[in-house]
Amino acid sequence: MPDQPYALLFDMDGVLIDNTPEQARAFQLLFRDLGLTTNARKLLERLNGMPATNILKTVFTTPVPKKKLEEYAAQREFLYRTLSWNKRRELAGLTPFLQAARAAGFRIGLGTGSGSDTISYIIDHLDLRRYFDVVVGKDDVQRGKPHQDTFAETARQLGVPPERCVVFEDAILGEQSAYKAGIRVIGVSTNLRPEQFQAPLTVIRDFTKITPEQVLALLAQHPETPRPSKELSKRKYMKL
Template identity: 35%
Template sequence: MNTDLNPAGETHVDFERLAGMPVAGLIFDMDGTLVDNMHVHNDAWESWHLRHGLPFERERFFRETAGRANREVVKFSKPDASEHELDTLGQEKEEIYREIYRSQMAPMPGLMALISASEAHGQKMAVATAATPENAALVLDGLDLRRHFVTVVSPSMGYRGKPHPDLFLAAAQAMGLVPAQCVVFEDAPLGIEAARNAGMRAVGVKTMLDDAALGGPNTVFSITDFTDERLKGLLGL
């Protein structure tokens, strides 16, 4: 496999040469991937922006912020915020989100069947999410998903957010795998880019965006949900 590192420490890979490599690990983003909830996050961000008298362009905001750590997202809208304000304002948005989403939670169609098939096949799984620990607990514990994953990594553990490769590389390390053995499931361009920077193939999940938006040299294909039959061939199920 032909790889090299750029000055930021990100890996560049010839992804065409990975096409036939068996998949040993699945790494899932959470919001918009394990669950179809990104529209709720956007609703919460829109309410937050209105509350603070800030403009909000929904599609642009999603494209430019989805996958980033919460402090980075707040700074995107309030660049002059102090360190304390970044935390306080981010917590405010997440409280709005949890209040809206708590009664709506459901796994993505086909997710539980895919998890069962992957476990039976001996594949390891992990979650790499920009969500806060409280939001991760809401979904992963509320839907009893956490037990299926070797690890759950997030910026709250000291990692840089997407598009940096940190989260995906940490997930692979926890599973005892190299990047080439992993496939990432992501619903946002920054997540696809982070997977590319980690040297991993990606499958786009079209909960918010289309194929074109989720395309990249490392994108194998994009799916509407986990019932897509192409996953069986990719994952060897």
């Protein structure tokens, strides 16, 4: 009986594309309109990977109705697209890496907290959808990151057990989500410094200096998935 394949799972923002500056600027403009002083860049450093409505929940000291949060999220999305329209470029080395991974027999999935329109805005504009066997977004799971649902569902749809998967993540909550799903992580340092990750197999700046063979070697060298950190998984009110 042949061995099961391995799978590569990718977050989208900050991994396929280095768009955190535009994301942060969009949040900052929204906060200015709302009279909030929260530092958006520091906020995303801590909470990137969650759906925008869930991120927005954390900047208010009192509960905000779901409909109002959705309106704020839509406003932020409009601002983000205005800022990023001419800046959508894949992270260096991504397409050659995806091509090499396919040739090496890896299954490939995308697991993101974004909705289908935002996913299309990135991966279809960059012509990346053809490389993914599975695309899982916020509408496909009940709970977003840092819960395990996004990556657990991506692995399930790929038909690959968690212990044969690795997640490429740029965010603290995304790393925690992967560990909760029993999946190891390679950090992508577009949003965080390498030392801010909990326990990645390695940290890369882009995809120019990593190969599918190196991924397999890292998985063999580190067979155990780290236990998730309760502290790093917290999504409390962010007074920044």
